[in-house]
Amino acid sequence: xxxxxxxxxxxxxxxxxxxxxxxxxxxxxxxxxxxxxxxxxxxxxxxxxxxxxxxxxxxxxxxxxxxxxxxxxxxxxxxxxxxxxxxxxxxxxxxxxxxxxxxxxxxxxxxxxxxxxxxxxxxxxxxxxxxxxxxxxxxxxxxxxxxxxxxxxxxxxxxxxxxxxxxxxxxxxxxxxxxxxxxxxxxxxxxxxxxxxxxxxxxxxxxxxxxxxxxxxxxxxxxxxxxxxxxxxxxxxxxxxxxxxxxxxxxxxxxxxxxxxxxxxxxxxxxxxxxxxxxxxxxxxxxxxxxxxxxxxxxxxxxxxxxxxxxxxxxxxxxxxxxxxxxxxxxxxxxxxxxxxxxxxxxxxxxxxxxxxxxxxxxxxxxxxxxxxxxxxxxxxxxxxxxxxxxxxxxxxxxxxxxxxxxxxxxxxxxxxxxxxxxxxxxxxxxxxxxxxxxxxxxxxxxxxxxxxxxxxxxxxxxxxxxxxxxxxxxxxxxxxxxxxxxxxxxxxxxxxxxxxxxxxxxxxxxxxxxxxxxxxxxxxxxxxxxxxxxxxxxxxxxxxxxxxxxxxxxxxxxxxxxxxxxxxxxxxxxxxxxxxxxxxxxxxxxxxxxxxxxxxxxxxxxxxxxxxxxxxxxxxxxxxxxxxxxxxxxxxxxxxxxxxxxxxxxxxxxxxxxxxxxx
Amino acid sequence: xxxxxxxxxxxxxxxxxxxxxxxxxxxxxxxxxxxxxxxxxxxxxxxxxxxxxxxxxxxxxxxxxxxxxxxxxxxxxxxxxxxxxxxxxxxxxxxxxxxxxxxxxxxxxxxxxxxxxxxxxxxxxxxxxxxxxxxxxxxxxxxxxxxxxxxxxxxxxxxxxxxxxxxxxxxxxxxxxxxxxxxxxxxxxxxxxxxxxxxxxxxxxxxxxxxxxxxxxxxxxxxxxxxxxxxxxxxxxxxxxxxxxxxxxxxxxxxxxxxxxxxxxxxxxxxxxxxxxxx
Numbered sequence: 001x002x003x004x005x006x007x008x009x010x011x012x013x014x015x016x017x018x019x020x021x022x023x024x025x026x027x028x029x030x031x032x033x034x035x036x037x038x039x040x041x042x043x044x045x046x047x048x049x050x051x052x053x054x055x056x057x058x059x060x061x062x063x064x065x066x067x068x069x070x071x072x073x074x075x076x077x078x079x080x081x082x083x084x085x086x087x088x089x090x091x092x093x094x095x096x097x098x099x100x101x102x103x104x105x106x107x108x109x110x111x112x113x114x115x116x117x118x119x120x121x122x123x124x125x126x127x128x129x130x131x132x133x134x135x136x137x138x139x140x141x142x143x144x145x146x147x148x149x150x151x152x153x154x155x156x157x158x159x160x161x162x163x164x165x166x167x168x169x170x171x172x173x174x175x176x177x178x179x180x181x182x183x184x185x186x187x188x189x190x191x192x193x194x195x196x197x198x199x200x201x202x203x204x205x206x207x208x209x210x211x212x213x214x215x216x217x218x219x220x221x222x223x224x225x226x227x228x229x230x231x232x233x234x235x236x237x238x239x240x241x242x243x244x245x246x247x248x249x250x251x252x253x254x255x256x257x258x259x260x261x262x263x264x265x266x267x268x269x270x271x272x273x274x275x276x277x278x279x280x281x282x283x284x285x286x287x288x289x290x291x292x293x294x295x296x297x298x299x300x301x302x303x304x305x306x307x308x309x310x311x312x313x314x315x316x317x318x319x320x321x322x323x324x325x326x327x328x329x330x331x332x333x334x335x336x337x338x339x340x341x342x343x344x345x346x347x348x349x350x351x352x353x354x355x356x357x358x359x360x361x362x363x364x365x366x367x368x369x370x371x372x373x374x375x376x377x378x379x380x381x382x383x384x385x386x387x388x389x390x391x392x393x394x395x396x397x398x399x400x401x402x403x404x405x406x407x408x409x410x411x412x413x414x415x416x417x418x419x420x421x422x423x424x425x426x427x428x429x430x431x432x433x434x435x436x437x438x439x440x441x442x443x444x445x446x447x448x449x450x451x452x453x454x455x456x457x458x459x460x461x462x463x464x465x466x467x468x469x470x471x472x473x474x475x476x477x478x479x480x481x482x483x484x485x486x487x488x489x490x491x492x493x494x495x496x497x498x499x500x501x502x503x504x505x506x507x508x509x510x511x512x513x514x515x516x517x518x519x520x521x522x523x524x525x526x527x528x529x530x531x532x533x534x535x536x537x538x539x540x541x542x543x544x545x546x547x548x549x550x551x552x553x554x555x556x557x558x559x560x561x562x563x564x565x566x567x568x569x570x571x572x573x574x575x576x577x578x579x580x581x582x583x584x585x586x587x588x589x590x591x592x593x594x595x596x597x598x599x600x601x602x603x604x605x606x607x608x609x610x611x612x613x614x615x616x617x618x619x620x621x622x623x624x625x626x627x628x629x630x631x632x633x634x635x636x637x638x639x640x641x642x643x644x645x646x647x648x649x650x651x652x653x654x655x656x657x658x659x660x661x662x663x664x
Numbered sequence: 665x666x667x668x669x670x671x672x673x674x675x676x677x678x679x680x681x682x683x684x685x686x687x688x689x690x691x692x693x694x695x696x697x698x699x700x701x702x703x704x705x706x707x708x709x710x711x712x713x714x715x716x717x718x719x720x721x722x723x724x725x726x727x728x729x730x731x732x733x734x735x736x737x738x739x740x741x742x743x744x745x746x747x748x749x750x751x752x753x754x755x756x757x758x759x760x761x762x763x764x765x766x767x768x769x770x771x772x773x774x775x776x777x778x779x780x781x782x783x784x785x786x787x788x789x790x791x792x793x794x795x796x797x798x799x800x801x802x803x804x805x806x807x808x809x810x811x812x813x814x815x816x817x818x819x820x821x822x823x824x825x826x827x828x829x830x831x832x833x834x835x836x837x838x839x840x841x842x843x844x845x846x847x848x849x850x851x852x853x854x855x856x857x858x859x860x861x862x863x864x865x866x867x868x869x870x871x872x873x874x875x876x877x878x879x880x881x882x883x884x885x886x887x888x889x890x891x892x893x894x895x896x897x898x899x900x901x902x903x904x905x906x907x908x909x910x911x912x913x914x915x916x917x918x919x920x921x922x923x924x925x926x927x928x929x930x931x932x933x934x935x936x937x938x939x940x941x942x943x
Contacts (some may be wrong), residue, residue, distance in 0.1 A: 033863075049853040050737075166853060191713065238736040245741070314859070314891055316824025323684055343903065361853070362859030364894055365823065370849035370861055374832060376824035378816070385714035385788060391705070407692040409935040412808060413720065413768070413794065414746075421721075423768075424747040427807055432746070434721070445935035457692065463720050463794070471750065471766060473719045647766055 001255075003061055007150075011081055012063035014069050019041040021065070024425060028068045028366055029054070041131040054258035054350040057152030059083055063332070063385040064119075070330035071367045083150070086348065088267045088298055090274065091360065095287025096169065097160075097229065102176035104199040104211065105420045106263040108233035108299065109290035110173075111274050112160060116140060116226055116283035125280070132599050140221060140228070143276045145252075152261060153269025154253030156201070157208055160227040162219040174202045175211060175233060182207060185217045186249075198243045201234060208438035212240040212257040213249055230277075232270035233261035264297035294598075299348035300334050310340040311607045314358070315365050327367045333360070373584040393560050394461055397477055400502050406457040406479060411441035420467035434465035436477030439551050443537065448481045450545055455483040461556070471521035472632035475556040476532075489615070492536045494556040497550055499524070499534065507564050514593070524554065531558040577608060578644045582652060584662040586624045592657050598658060600632065602651045608633040625664075696943045697810055697932060700920045701792055704812060707836040711829060713788040713814065718775040720794050721748060727775035730899040745770055745818040746798050746807075768796035771913060772813035773856060773888065775902035776892070779815070780900035785907050792916070803928040807818040810916040817892065817902075817909030823859070826889060826910040834865050834886070838923075843868060849884060857890025857911055877922055887914035 005018050016024075022032045025046060025575050031487040034045040046061065063084060069075045094114055099342035121129075122143040129136055129145060136142050140157060146506050148154050163171045178184075178194030184207040185191045193212065195202065199211035203309045208219040212235035221228060237260035244254035257449070267290060280287065311319045324343070333354070334346040354360060365373075398408060414423065414431035422435040435441065436459050445458055459479040468474040479498070496515070514523045521535040532554030537544070586595070592612060597608050607630060630651075632644050655661050692738055694702070705715050766942040774789040792814040799805055816829065827847065834845045846866040854860045864883040869875035878884050889912035894904035917929050924943065926932065931939050 021858040027848075030852060031852075034799060047850075051853045118823050151818050176861070196797065226726050241736065252910065259812060312820055313820050316822025316827075322726075349867070356858070356894065357893065358858040365859050366851045370823060370827075370851075373827065375828040377828050378825040383786065385709065385712045388715040388717070391715055395702070396725060405690045407937055407940050408695040410695050410933050410936075411935060412933055413796070414807065422749040424749045425798060426746070427800075445937075448935060449937045450939055458935070458937070459692075465721060471721055473746070539703055544791060605888065617700065642721070 001046055001048050001056060003044045003046055003058060004128060004131050006040075006131070007058050007128055008062050008065065008347040011059065011084060012065055012469055014074050016065075016069070018044075024065070024068050025061075027201055027369065027371070029061075031066050039127065039131045043131055043144050047140070051353040053105055053151070053256065053261040053352070054144060054634050056256050056261065057148075060152055061349075067330040067332075068367065071326055080148075080373060083272065086264070086268060086298060086350075086407065088295060089272055090267075090271045090288050090290070092290065092292075093288040095289070097171040097173070097287060097289070099173040099175070099231075099289065100231075102174055102447075104177065104236045104239055105175045105236040106236075107266055107291065107294045108175060108231065109267060109270050109288070110229055110231045110287075111227050111270060111285065112227075113274070113277060113283040114160075114227045114286050116228055116277065116281050118223055118225060118281070122280060134260050138223065140225070140277065140280050143280060146422070147257070147269055147273045147276065151265060151269045151272055153265040153509055154212065154256055154434060155232045155269055155271075155273050156215050156253075157231045158208060158215070158219040158231065159221045159225045160229045163208065163229065166204050166314075171229070172204055173229075173231070174237075176200060176202060178207060179494065183208060184208075186214045187217055187220055189350065191215065192247055192249075197239070197246075199239050200275075201233075202230065209251070210243065210247075211235050213244050213247075213254040214251055226283075228277075228283075230270065232273075233265045234266045234659065238597065260352070260353055260597065262297070262350045263294075267294060267298065277618060280524075298349050301351065301354070302349055303336075303344040303346050303356060304354065306343050306345055306357050308343075310357060311361050311364050315373055315378050317368075319368065321366060323368065324364060327364045330361055330367070331613070333363070335387070346521075348382050349637045360642050388555065389560065390644060393563070394504070394556065395501065396478075398459070398461065399457050400505055401457075401498075402480060404457065404498055404501075407461045409458050409460050410458055411435075411438070411445065411462065413465075415440065419465075421465050421471060435462075436464055436466060437553060438462050438464065438476050439480065439535075439553050442551060443481040443487060443549065446480065446549060447544065450547060451485075455481075455485065455547075457481045476553050477556060477559075478551065478553040480549055480551040482544075482547055482549050486548065488536050488548040489523060489536050489566070489617075490552070491548050492534075495534060495536075495550040495552055506559070507567070508562070516593075524552070526558070526562045529558060529562075531555050531562070573633060573635065575636070577631050578639050578641065580591060580630050580644060580648045581627060582630065582655075583614075583625070583627040584655065585662040586662065587622055587660065587662075589622055590624075590661060592626065594659060595626070595628070595661070598655055599651055600629070602654050603630070603632070606632050606634055606639070606647060630642070675836075693931075693941050693943050695940060696920050696924050696926065699943060700916055700923060701810070701812075704786070704833075704837065704916070705792060706789065707833055708790045708814070711788070711832060712789065713790045713816075714788050714841055716775060716779055716791055717774070717793055718769075718770055718778060718791060720796070721766055722769040722774050724767060726777055727769050728765055729770075730777040730896070731773055731898070732893050732895045737855065744798055746796050748880070749908065753866045762789060767792075770797055772811045773911070773913060775813060776815050776856070776881075777900045778910060780817070780897070780902055785902065785909070788814075788816045790814045801930065803930070804918070804921075806917070806929045806933065808933065809929070812914055812916055813910045815909065816911075817897075817907050818909065819906070821909035823891065823910070826891075826912070830863060830887075830889070830912065837919075838865070852888060852890075854888055855891060855894045856893050858892035859894045863887045863889055863912070886919070887912050889913070 025032050031047045032044055033047050048055050076155040101602045116185035118138050118140050120138045121136050125142050126136045144155055144157050153521055166172055177196045178198040178200045180195050182194045201209035201211050208216045235433050237258055241258035244250055332348045336344045338344055412437055415428045415433050415435045419433035419436045423432055426432040463473050463475050463478055481495050514525050521533045523530050524532040534552040609631040611629045613629050616625040653662050746768040772791045772793045779789055795811045796808050801845045822883055831847050839845045842909040846863050849861045852862040863886050865886050866886050867882050869880035892909055892911050
């Protein structure tokens with residue numbers, strides 16, 4: 001929000017340069033986002049915090065500046081200008097008009113003035129508005145805008161003669177919910193269709209104002225106006241906010257009401273505007289209406305109990321009674337000592353953000369200055385922080401992959417392809433669904449990078465989202481190899497090799513997991529639980545220009561669940577091993593896993609290891625050539641060639657018999 | 665010794681020039697955010713913080729209500745939060761319990777509540793994680809980003825303690841013998857802390873006026889922080905009068921951009937290996 005330095009200066013009895021002012025605002029109140037020199041004034045762009053509706057005005061900021069300067073001893077005693085005193089002195093004056101709040105306002109008051117003389121604004125008024133970027137219209141409109149910026153209370157001026165008169169020539173206004181499909185044309189000519197969620201000010205005929213946002217054209221003041229009604233109310237913040245957002249109609253008034261400004265300001269604002277009009281525009285005060293009980297809105301708020309030792313405990317700095325009292329005094333918070341170190345404090349009406357002890361502690365800490373608090377090392381905790389196992393393993397896995405030449409990528413969790421969960425309010429069509437796997441993202445990365453590299457390996461850690469009876473979120477590791485040269489089978493073998501290496505490094509034995517077919521993708525199982533998948537994509541699919549892809553994706557939680565990293569010493573083999581190879585042809589899609597299980601079954605304990613070292617698939621038949629390398633060893637004695645030959649022959653025979661393979 | 669090796673072991677026709685044509689083993693690169701995250705978590709682990717993580721899809725309750733966001737807080741709006749369509753909702757929107765509305769977390773703070781619900785203080789935790797904001801993207805804003813949340817609760821953890829811990833952290837992350845990091849704190853407002861403040865650190869630029877990071881201000885905005893609001897402690901099931909401590913949250917993307925001089929946040933999520941391989 002924009003503030004004029006010259007305007008603020010009117011309320012500050014201390015010479016302060018714009019730079020000094022920016023500095024104290026930054027350190028003790030709000031962030032100053034910028035200062036612009038303009039028309040021999042300095043315009044401050046101040047970021048008002050959302051809980052401080054009382055500061056959405058020059059008076060509000062001036063109150064704070066005085067409090068800070070006062071606390072720092074730069075102002076001896078506050079003798080606030082009349083405007084800062086928060087006194088309401090208007091007297092009721094009866095008249096013919098009346099108003100009824102049906103809904104959506106905490107309070108309202110109004111005043112009717114006749115014989116106003118609309119004219120050009122005086123120079124001081126024009127200058128203030130101009131430096132804040134507001135065009136001068138006429139003295140009446142300008143004063144109304146001035147009061148918003150000065151006191152923070154939005155008001156609306158109607159042309160009294162344009163309001164519908166009822167019986168005995170009486171005007172009656174209502175603050176109410178709009179009727180469905182009720183229409184209003186606002187100042188500037190744009191028409192809006194309203195419904196019951198919108199608040200309006202209406203006369204006997206219909207809406208004359210979108211409450212708290214913008215006035216209607218029908219009863220708007222013009223150059224010929226000489227009879228006016230000034231309305232000051234406090235509207236429901238949520239409603240104003242919603243309507244303003246729905247119509248994308250943001251005005252100074254709508255911003256202030258949306259922030260839930262204190263209702264007391266509606267009285268002060270009315271008095272200020274009425275007095276300014278009578279002084280600068282002239283006219284005769286015909287009617288003043290407010291409810292007497294609403295004067296209570298200006299009273300100090302409910303008390304809060306505050307303990308000096310709690311202030312010191314939270315700040316970590318001893319705060320004495322004198323410092324506390326000084327802060328309260330300059331913030332216009334009334335204090336009453338209950339007993340030693342305990343006080344009852346009453347904030348002024350406009351500080352609706354102060355409700356609990358901690359709120360008051362913040363005020364003390366803020367004025368004292370957080371930067372004046374010295375550093376204190378916390379006491380040593382009785383507990384040692386646990387290491388996060390998940391994190392440790394993730395780091396282990398990523399280091400493993402990094403050493404295999406994988407680069408790490410981060411992708412978006414929101415994707416274009418249809419998935420189980422959709423975003424209700426997406427930012428774009430391309431980011432509409434929650435990703436269900438990591439591989440699609442890695443394939444997209446490949447499409448991008450294939451223009452720059454002939455081969456690469458990439459991985460990503462990330463969360464995915466699945467629909468079961470409820471939303472399930474899981475953490476995965478996805479890895480992908482791309483090459484323009486390698487055949488798809490070689491890439492598949494390579495990714496499988498990396499996975500085997502990773503599993504071994506994590507303490508899985510080969511026996512601990514199986515890879516089985518499932519559609520076109522191999523599923524990876526540990527203890528019969530599926531923990532991930534492995535697969536390949538060829539150059540025909542998926543927009544790859546040239547080259548092939550292989551990949552795996554594994555669930556991190558499942559992986560960690562089955563890790564057995566505890567190792568135990570095992571005697572190194574004392575007796576030598578003997579190797580034999582088996583080369584064979586298979587037909588009718590005999591599975592390698594079946595061959596392996598026959599070898600293991602017949603060989604029993606004497607088979608130490610089996611490796612498949614050659615695969616050739618005939619392109620025009622289901623004939624496949626396979627070659628296995630078997631390592632035989634007996635833990636307790638040296639095997640003889642003869643013993644191995646007998647066993648090896650038996651394995652070959654059983655393979656022929658059971659799986660109809662042809663031994664080469 | 666070297667002489668001996670040369671004489672005795674290298675073949676006579678060995679061309680020493682040929683080792684210039686080496687066989688480099690290619691290792692991959694960690695994503696810059698991972699590098700920063702690892703460094704950051706490492707520092708906090710040394711300060712005896714425990715690292716905990718949470719889901720990216722949250723309920724409105726944990727992301728807003730439990731953290732003391734007023735019901736009408738603008739942050740809940742469509743313009744800031746991605747709301748997730750769930751089948752129950754579309755089938756029977758009116759009857760859906762409002763608290764169970766699903767969203768993509770807008771900060772890592774929901775884990776404050778979840779951790780406090782299941783642990784007795786004292787504790788020190790940090791929570792790294794991906795967060796989402798429904799806002800127009802530009803060079804310094806993206807729809808997703810990483811945040812690091814911190815929480816330290818005991819009987820009387822104070823602002824003075826916060827300053828000590830956080831200065832230790834920033835010095836470990838950015839400091840060196842020539843550069844002693846300074847911090848400053850400014851008042852701010854977050855519904856889940858009271859008092860609340862923002863923390864700036866001194867820039868590394870030596871007050872050069874054309875510094876692209878601090879724009880000559882000499883300070884860089886780093887995090888939001890404060891003393892945990894008693895209502896938040898209460899919402900998490902703790903007796904608010906017995907416990908006291910601080911919470912903080914910072915955006916890791918911005919720090920990575922500063923630390924590695926990355927000009928556009930979107931490069932972090934582009935998957936462009938020409939970028940990743942620089943790190």
